Amino acid sequence: MNALTEAPDRERALLSAALASLNQVVLGKDREIRLALACLLARGHLLIEDIPGVGKTTLAHALSRALGLSYQRIQFTSDLLPADVIGISVYDRGSGRFMFHRGPVFAQLVMADEVNRATPKAQSALLEAMEERQVTVDGETHLLPEPFFVVATQNPSFQVGTFPLPESQIDRFLMRIELGYPSPGHERQLLRGRDRRDLLAELPAVLDSAVILSLQRRIPELHASDALLDYVQAVARASRDSGQHQAGLSPRAVISLLRAAQAWAFLHGHSGVLPEDLQAVLPAVVGHRLRPRDAADTRGPLEVAQALLKSVPIP
Amino acid sequence: MFEPGERFRRLGWTIGGLVTALAPHMLHLRPWVTGFVLAVCAWRLLAERRDWRLPGAVLRTTIAIGATFGVIVSYTTITGLDGGTALLTLMAALKLMETRTPRDHVVLIFIGWFLCLSAFFYAQDLRMVAWILPTVWLLAAALLVVARRGQAGPALTPFRTTGAMLAKALPLALVLFLFFPRIAGNFWGAPSTERALTGLTEEMSPGDLSDLTLNDTVAFRVRFAGRLPPPIQRYWRGPVLTEFDGYTWSRGASQAYFRPPVQFVGEPTDYSVTLEPTGQRMLFALDLVQRWPRELAGQTWGYQLRTRNPVHALLQYEARSYLHYLAGTTLSRALRNRHLQLPAGRNPRTIRLAQDMRAAAGSDRKYARAVLAMFRDQEFYYTLTPPGLARDSVDDFLFNTRQGFCGHFASAFTMLMRAAGIPARVVAGYQGGDWNPVGGYLIVRQSHAHAWSEIWLAESGWTRVDPTAAVAPERVERGLEAALADEELLPGSLRRNYELLWQASMIWDSFNSRWNDWVVRFNRLQQEQLLRAFGFDDPDWRDLAFVLGTGLAAGLLLLSGWLAWEFRPQRPDPAAASYRRFVARMTRAGVERQPHEAPRDFAERVRRFRPDLGTAAAAITELYLRLRYLPLPGARDLRLLRTLVQRFDP
Numbered sequence: 001m002n003a004l005t006e007a008p009d010r011e012r013a014l015l016s017a018a019l020a021s022l023n024q025v026v027l028g029k030d031r032e033i034r035l036a037l038a039c040l041l042a043r044g045h046l047l048i049e050d051i052p053g054v055g056k057t058t059l060a061h062a063l064s065r066a067l068g069l070s071y072q073r074i075q076f077t078s079d080l081l082p083a084d085v086i087g088i089s090v091y092d093r094g095s096g097r098f099m100f101h102r103g104p105v106f107a108q109l110v111m112a113d114e115v116n117r118a119t120p121k122a123q124s125a126l127l128e129a130m131e132e133r134q135v136t137v138d139g140e141t142h143l144l145p146e147p148f149f150v151v152a153t154q155n156p157s158f159q160v161g162t163f164p165l166p167e168s169q170i171d172r173f174l175m176r177i178e179l180g181y182p183s184p185g186h187e188r189q190l191l192r193g194r195d196r197r198d199l200l201a202e203l204p205a206v207l208d209s210a211v212i213l214s215l216q217r218r219i220p221e222l223h224a225s226d227a228l229l230d231y232v233q234a235v236a237r238a239s240r241d242s243g244q245h246q247a248g249l250s251p252r253a254v255i256s257l258l259r260a261a262q263a264w265a266f267l268h269g270h271s272g273v274l275p276e277d278l279q280a281v282l283p284a285v286v287g288h289r290l291r292p293r294d295a296a297d298t299r300g301p302l303e304v305a306q307a308l309l310k311s312v313p314i315p
Numbered sequence: 316m317f318e319p320g321e322r323f324r325r326l327g328w329t330i331g332g333l334v335t336a337l338a339p340h341m342l343h344l345r346p347w348v349t350g351f352v353l354a355v356c357a358w359r360l361l362a363e364r365r366d367w368r369l370p371g372a373v374l375r376t377t378i379a380i381g382a383t384f385g386v387i388v389s390y391t392t393i394t395g396l397d398g399g400t401a402l403l404t405l406m407a408a409l410k411l412m413e414t415r416t417p418r419d420h421v422v423l424i425f426i427g428w429f430l431c432l433s434a435f436f437y438a439q440d441l442r443m444v445a446w447i448l449p450t451v452w453l454l455a456a457a458l459l460v461v462a463r464r465g466q467a468g469p470a471l472t473p474f475r476t477t478g479a480m481l482a483k484a485l486p487l488a489l490v491l492f493l494f495f496p497r498i499a500g501n502f503w504g505a506p507s508t509e510r511a512l513t514g515l516t517e518e519m520s521p522g523d524l525s526d527l528t529l530n531d532t533v534a535f536r537v538r539f540a541g542r543l544p545p546p547i548q549r550y551w552r553g554p555v556l557t558e559f560d561g562y563t564w565s566r567g568a569s570q571a572y573f574r575p576p577v578q579f580v581g582e583p584t585d586y587s588v589t590l591e592p593t594g595q596r597m598l599f600a601l602d603l604v605q606r607w608p609r610e611l612a613g614q615t616w617g618y619q620l621r622t623r624n625p626v627h628a629l630l631q632y633e634a635r636s637y638l639h640y641l642a643g644t645t646l647s648r649a650l651r652n653r654h655l656q657l658p659a660g661r662n663p664r665t666i667r668l669a670q671d672m673r674a675a676a677g678s679d680r681k682y683a684r685a686v687l688a689m690f691r692d693q694e695f696y697y698t699l700t701p702p703g704l705a706r707d708s709v710d711d712f713l714f715n716t717r718q719g720f721c722g723h724f725a726s727a728f729t730m731l732m733r734a735a736g737i738p739a740r741v742v743a744g745y746q747g748g749d750w751n752p753v754g755g756y757l758i759v760r761q762s763h764a765h766a767w768s769e770i771w772l773a774e775s776g777w778t779r780v781d782p783t784a785a786v787a788p789e790r791v792e793r794g795l796e797a798a799l800a801d802e803e804l805l806p807g808s809l810r811r812n813y814e815l816l817w818q819a820s821m822i823w824d825s826f827n828s829r830w831n832d833w834v835v836r837f838n839r840l841q842q843e844q845l846l847r848a849f850g851f852d853d854p855d856w857r858d859l860a861f862v863l864g865t866g867l868a869a870g871l872l873l874l875s876g877w878l879a880w881e882f883r884p885q886r887p888d889p890a891a892a893s894y895r896r897f898v899a900r901m902t903r904a905g906v907e908r909q910p911h912e913a914p915r916d917f918a919e920r921v922r923r924f925r926p927d928l929g930t931a932a933a934a935i936t937e938l939y940l941r942l943r944y945l946p947l948p949g950a951r952d953l954r955l956l957r958t959l960v961q962r963f964d965p
Contacts (some may be wrong), residue, residue, distance in 0.1 A: 223946040227888065272945035276913035313910030 011211055012269065018066045018206040019267075025062045025199050026055055028186030035177050035284050036063060036151070038263035040212070041219050044174020044256065045130050045150040047115075047288065052155060054179045057113060058196050060151040064109040067212060068205035070145065072107035074126075076118035078161065082125035086135045087142075100137055105129050108145050108209060112152040116162040126150070127169045147212050167291070174256050175281070176288035176301065215266075222262040223272035230315040231275055232258055235282070238312045239290060245304075246291045257285045275314050282309055323363045328457035328473075329420045330356045333407060335450045336427040339434040339443060340400055345389050348401045351382075355408040370412050379409050400433050420461040427454045439629075439835045441827050452481060483874060490866035496859055497839040514593045515743050515764055517554040517566040521704045521712070524722045524743075528699055530761035533591055534745060535599060536828050537757040540585035544601065546747050548638045550767065550779065551599040551759060553744035555617030557653055559733075561661030562708045564726060564741045572616040572650050575643025575776065579605055583635045589831055590630045596622045599744060599759075601636035602779065608632050616650065617740065618642065618777075629835045643776040646738060654738035654771065662709045662730060669734030679737050679772055686731050687785040690724060693717075697787035721746075721790070724782040725766040738771035742779070746790075753818075754825030889953055890942035893960045897935050904928070904965035914940055928965055935959050 015037075022033050036059065039046045048056045057073070064071035074085060087103030104110065105126065112126055129135050130150050135142045152173070155162065170176070182190065190196075224232075232254060240248025249257070258273075260281040265273040286308065287301030299307070334356060341349045362369065370378075382405040383393065390398035407426040414420060431447050431454070456473035463473075514534060515527070558567030584601060598612050598620035611632055612620040646654075657666070672689075676682035694717055701718040705711040709730045712723050719727075725741050732739035746765035748757040767781040783790055846854035846862060898908045898917075906924050908917045918936040922929030938956040942948045 223944075225944045225946075227891070227943045270945075274913070274915070274940055274944050276915050279911075279913050310909075310911050314913065 041263040047173040069108035494863035551745040579637035580639040606635035673735035728782040
């Protein structure tokens, strides 16, 4: 029953191939890989929150390899300075002028490792670049490369010596996902298999930036019917009226939700957004934006989002 | 429980509503009651701001007992209108001392509404309505603020919301107003024994009318069927005073006499009078009245109309008068004697003067003319502020002060006539009236109060003589203001100089008149007339109940219709309708869909629980998704979906 899927074109075929090769490196995380890809296609940025060692860096690195994007990794530490992220102007004696030395943020895929360990100042340097897609130093504006995709990782914030991202900045990430422990079967495969770093090195670049840009342009055009928009708005209304959250979803969050759902639908070859597409991305998109009103509510972001999902009938 | 600022805000709304509802009562409440209530309001707001403790139960009980005692002392009762209102007001203030929960606020707001209602016991004119209606609205808004906990918003929002609610209730209120059974009797005016109404009484001492003359309030309004009679013929007959004790004229003991017959001459004048409550038993009619509602009032031998009960509510009646007439060409001995009565030994100089002048005049008619000439030619002054008169008031007036207004002149003239053997009496009433060009009716105010004389002459019967007209003809021809010297000032609307103000006051008065005609005066008779207009020949309470029920039902239907339209469901999508049918059939088959469950997830569950239905369910689901969520669904898809669902029979 393929009635809902569109005839695969070249770009779609490449996307499927990239998915397949990513799955070979990051085992048992098909859903998370798809969310990360959807996030990229929707021109958003991704926040991965989990304990160390579950494959956050591997996922980010594999994405850059398979998608053929230039890659930079910034390890956030408590002494990181904004200049360490965006770059610095240095006086060049030969030309007698200040020359801008680009920082690691000038890459198509920037891996910001453990963002919550850096000071708010260094964090905001990255977050501003994410939002503006450009960097201004000494009055000079430098455009960041296209596509520009930040994958930030964060350890759960109860760890010692961290600066949790403030609410207004965490909103800049389109999605927030968790990876979690692998299943026993996949863990056995990891144990038996080759070193992931070797696999990464061999991973062929299936896509390139031109294809990704073209795919990104197609996402907002994907059909979203009135019935689906009703659903999106019902979710937004429920988040605002239920009284369960400190604040409801902002219009920006609602637009992000639709874009993510469109990207997900595209990824699955749907010619229009289905309710299941929205449901698939909803926890990742709204989880980190909703805070329980009740301080004693200890549910995590994903549980809060699931509760919201379950409270809204599909119109 | 609530934020402090939020608590203060709610308190402010409640107190604001309460004080606004209280305002009309402040005119008649004892000052200590008003002062106490305002002080408690101010104290309560301060207490909220400063976080003071509210008084405990013992203190509150003490104050409550003290307040009740205070009411008993000042009003002698706690039940009557004044006492009851005072007690209610005080209790509202006491309730304020223990406002903690929203429920306490609700109680206060309901007291506020009750105060609004009781304000109508005191006045039902437009000014009161203009105050009370916004107050009702304000209280409703306050109730909304109290009920909506913690949702602060712009101050106007509660007004908008409750305004819309009140507007929706309006049709029902209208139906209830028109068709709710009216209690016969003076329900509205019932307790008015306690308050003094200004107006004419059946007694007149020197100086009595001058208070009235400065009083601008409306006595009655008159609509004429035909032409308006000229001012000089607009004598509105009120109490006929025959008894004189040397100082005060009064109606005297009632006694049955044969009423002297009247011959009416010329064209009749038809009109309808809307009389403001007087608390007296008199009706006013143009001289001389021929037809009036007999069930309402009888006519005395002095041609005065007297009602059976005091008029405590707005009253309207039709009457026909003839401006020319011949009244009582014969006079019985008993009546003649009654109209010649004079207190023995009082006003001796007047009696002597009368006898001298009558002897000099030759005939009764000439004598009357001579007296009028005396008023006109000698130094008599028309003034509203005459000096007080001694016990022999007529002597004092004629020979000493020589200053007075209609009452003085009528009294002196009548006395002079009686002393000369001519039957005479004083007639009190109103003279003139302001024409309201806006509403097309005549306004007769208290300031038009007037007194004149009637003497009996053999050839013309009872003949009206207005001695004031001899001294100040302008008073009769053009109105009070013209008759007065410049330095005597009259209250605002009596002065015509302010043309614009005068115009505005006329417009305002015509609104008041309409209000009286359409709302205040609406009684059981009016209700019956309305029912006749609806086609009930002989309306009784059953018809009223029927119309009331129908009206309420229609109003509610209208309201529900509006609500149904406001909350109308979205036109169901045909594909969604088919899908719902499919889901309903699946529920019957034991697989229930959760409202939030995505269609494909549901189809998957169906396949798991009922593998036999899996294929059909998947086909239906895919078709549904295509129709509802995908671009350009196929033209035959909907029909196909319907057929599939139709055949789907788990």
